[in-house]
Amino acid sequence: MKRILTATALTLVLGLAAAGASAQYTGPSAVPVMTVKALQADGKDDQQAVLRGKIISSVGDERYLFSDGTGQMKVKIKAKLWPAQKPVDAQTTVELVGEYDKELIGESHFDVKEIRLP
Template sequence: MKRILIATAFAVAAATAYAQYTGPSAIPAATVKSLQQDGKDDQQAVLRGKIVSNVGHERYLFSDGTGQMQVKIKASRWPAQKAVDASTTVELRGEYDKELIGESHFDVKEIRLP
């Protein structure tokens, strides 16, 4: 009986670990175009659009209607319970990495499915 109670406690704790805040944020919404034109290195932002293709190791092409940009998404950042494809609208929270040489990209810290 004691083992069942311990297992249940761990299951409840694991389920609550996936809970997340979904209210307003102090991090400003941005567009691909605004980041590419005026973005600063390590600027935090929220992008809303679609991941249209995989372009290599942890790199994807993101489009929001104002332009396209490479985004870097670590495997651990993908939602655990829902599949994402080219028709899925996503909200990406992260930082803009502005490169002086080479292509700038958006480093994703969190993916939300609105």
């Protein structure tokens, strides 16, 4: 009986810890909100930025086409980053937090670290 109570308590504690780990900071940030046009024109490799717009299509292998009205850019989003609380489609406005991967040869892209639903 004591083992069952200990196992139940441990499961409860781990469950609460996991729930707390999913919380996000939603306050101001020093990372600037940029446009695709500005990032493509003046962005530096590994520059941190926030993009606000829509993911308009999947292009395969964790890569998507993003548009903010000033231009389009491929973005890389790992499967674990997609928000569980709300599905995202081509009409959903998102904020993508990440860094610009500027390629000297080939196509540059934005490596997403977090998806926010404003």
